[in-house]
Amino acid sequence: MPAESPYPSIDIPNVGIWDLLFERKDRSFPDSQVIFQDASSSRSYTYGQVKQVATDFGKGLKGLWDWQRGDVLGVYSPNCIDTPAVTWAVHFAGGIVSPANPGYTVEELAFQLKDSGAKALITQVPQLKIALEAAKIAGIPDDRVILMGDQRAEAGRFKHFSSIRNTSGTQRYRRAKVDPDKDLAFLVYSSGTTGKPKGVMLSHRNIVANVLQMHHNETNISEKDSLLAFLPFFHIYGLTCIMHFAFYKGSRCVVMPKFDIEEWCRIVQDEKITFAYVVPPVVLLLSKHPAVDKYDLSSLRMMSSGAAPLTREIVEAAHKRTNLKVKQGYGLSETSPATHMQQWDDWQRHIGAVGQMLPNQTAKFMSPEETEVPVGEVGELWIKGPNIFKGYLNNPEGTANALTDDDYFKTGDVGYLDKEGNFYITDRVKELIKYKGFQVPPAELEGLLASNDKIDDVAVMGIYKEEIASEVPLAYVVPKKGVEASPQLEKEIMEWLAKKVASHKRLRGGVKFTDEIPKSASGKILRRMLKARYLEEEAK
Ligand code: 4UU
Numbered sequence: 001m002p003a004e005s006p007y008p009s010i011d012i013p014n015v016g017i018w019d020l021l022f023e024r025k026d027r028s029f030p031d032s033q034v035i036f037q038d039a040s041s042s043r044s045y046t047y048g049q050v051k052q053v054a055t056d057f058g059k060g061l062k063g064l065w066d067w068q069r070g071d072v073l074g075v076y077s078p079n080c081i082d083t084p085a086v087t088w089a090v091h092f093a094g095g096i097v098s099p100a101n102p103g104y105t106v107e108e109l110a111f112q113l114k115d116s117g118a119k120a121l122i123t124q125v126p127q128l129k130i131a132l133e134a135a136k137i138a139g140i141p142d143d144r145v146i147l148m149g150d151q152r153a154e155a156g157r158f159k160h161f162s163s164i165r166n167t168s169g170t171q172r173y174r175r176a177k178v179d180p181d182k183d184l185a186f187l188v189y190s191s192g193t194t195g196k197p198k199g200v201m202l203s204h205r206n207i208v209a210n211v212l213q214m215h216h217n218e219t220n221i222s223e224k225d226s227l228l229a230f231l232p233f234f235h236i237y238g239l240t241c242i243m244h245f246a247f248y249k250g251s252r253c254v255v256m257p258k259f260d261i262e263e264w265c266r267i268v269q270d271e272k273i274t275f276a277y278v279v280p281p282v283v284l285l286l287s288k289h290p291a292v293d294k295y296d297l298s299s300l301r302m303m304s305s306g307a308a309p310l311t312r313e314i315v316e317a318a319h320k321r322t323n324l325k326v327k328q329g330y331g332l333s334e335t336s337p338a339t340h341m342q343q344w345d346d347w348q349r350h351i352g353a354v355g356q357m358l359p360n361q362t363a364k365f366m367s368p369e370e371t372e373v374p375v376g377e378v379g380e381l382w383i384k385g386p387n388i389f390k391g392y393l394n395n396p397e398g399t400a401n402a403l404t405d406d407d408y409f410k411t412g413d414v415g416y417l418d419k420e421g422n423f424y425i426t427d428r429v430k431e432l433i434k435y436k437g438f439q440v441p442p443a444e445l446e447g448l449l450a451s452n453d454k455i456d457d458v459a460v461m462g463i464y465k466e467e468i469a470s471e472v473p474l475a476y477v478v479p480k481k482g483v484e485a486s487p488q489l490e491k492e493i494m495e496w497l498a499k500k501v502a503s504h505k506r507l508r509g510g511v512k513f514t515d516e517i518p519k520s521a522s523g524k525i526l527r528r529m530l531k532a533r534y535l536e537e538e539a540k
Pocket of ligand 1: 190236237241305306307308309310328329330331332333334337338339340341354411412413425428434437438439
């Protein structure tokens with residue numbers, strides 16, 4: 001029997017994101033509530049200012065570039081307090097946002113812009129050069145590249161979004177109507193269980209549902225809280241769980257463009273941060289980084305960790321040293337993302353669990369033969385609910401592999417459910433590697449490495465490094481005939497790849513040389529076998 005969420009079902013209104021955030025009747029905080037505050041400057045946005053700026057730029061967009069409902073704006077930027085207003089302006093104008101990692105290379109960004117069909121791109125001055133090159137490849141003209149963040153002189157002919165507005169009250173500039181279940185709000189990129197990154201189609205209803213699902217679990221968070229927003233807004237975790245959720249709650253969000261543990265601790269102390277969404281490597285740093293002792297972190301009531309597994313050892317070590325508490329959440333890009341969250345008092349009672357299922361969802365664990373396994377036994381987690389994505393963009397095959405006819409989504413994660421309704425994630429059947437919570441699709445690296453003229457064949461896998469509480473990518477390489485497998489070749493391959501990919505995809509696990517990559521009769525890399533071989537070699 002599939003498991004139901006232990007929470008009573010909640011009502012998910014049939015509205016778009018704009019209505020959820022800006023037209024709600026039950027708001028308990030004023031327009032003057034400061035929500036997004038820049039960590040390194042005096043800039044901030046109140047709730048009312050976000051709404052005003054989103055409305056102004058939304059109207060501006062409707063008058064630009066023949067903007068149509070369903071058009072896509074690429075966002076290529078580190079965390080910035082303008083991102084929320086820009087995002088919701090796109091929704092005002094009936095469009096879709098496709099956020100990209102600001103560390104992407106020209107090729108990586110161009111791929112996403114092309115694949116998502118982005119009509120225009122917004123970026124910041126430091127990212128402008130790469131943005132322009134990628135836009136060119138994707139066929140986006142220069143005059144559709146606009147800026148946010150600092151308004152600097154060197155921005156030259158590129159318009160700042162805040163100057164794009166339209167005060168006309170005519171019908172043409174009214175807020176676009178959205179069909180919450182059909183119209184997409186975001187195209188985020190995920191490799192899913194296999195292959196290269198794909199556009200994850202998230203509808204307005206997906207995000208509205210997830211904000212409300214989280215709201216029913218996180219009853220301890222309110223407008224009195226201050227959150228530290230260092231997780232990137234381009235990734236679904238920061239996008240929904242921080243940007244949308246904090247805004248819905250009215251919590252002040254101190255926004256950091258780049259993570260640094262000492263700066264993180266300083267902000268917690270100086271800004272009296274009360275809650276933070278984190279990833280396991282940050283919890284590890286709290287347990288051992290020397291700078292941590294210099295700061296008073298006592299305002300922090302709770303942290304919630306996700307995006308990768310968090311071990312008991314790390315939770316206990318961080319608590320012992322700092323007295324901080326950390327609970328867990330779990331989810332995926334395809335689930336908007338939060339499917340499971342621990343309650344606050346679970347942090348110590350059920351260390352290692354990812355929590356109970358949020359409302360309105362059903363889940364089951366499946367055997368490799370796709371039959372349901374009994375409660376308590378290990379299987380692949382399948383989930384159903386209003387937060388499940390609409391499919392992969394222009395990829396019916398990928399979509400059919402991920403979603404069943406009866407609307408279950410196959411997560412590619414392995415785990416079990418205990419008798420009290422706690423879910424545990426213990427493994428992955430999918431190829432995906434996670435470096436500090438960021439996705440590293442092995443197929444993407446394999447494709448690039450295979451084009452190196454010294455490499456005959458290659459397979460990439462993730463290995464866990466305790467020192468950083470994260471997986472790192474490692475490549476097994478078969479050198480071309482006549483090419484010597486040597487430490488120099490390893491270095492050469494690592495450096496060659498580093499130039500082609502964002503920093504989180506580098507081969508931090510190194511290169512191992514081999515005579516052959518184990519493959520199935522149909523040519524699929526036998527990743528389990530390779531991993532077993534790796535572990536065996538390491539144990540020697
Ligand atoms: C073991 O990383 C995310 C979403 C993260 C997130 C975190 C806290 C969501 C809700 C929340 O409360 O999305 P993706 O698409 O980048 O990666 C999804 C994958 C999962 O399939 C799983 O393998 O990230 C891994 N993952 C976790 N693994 C996510 N959370 C966990 C977790 N434990 N707690």
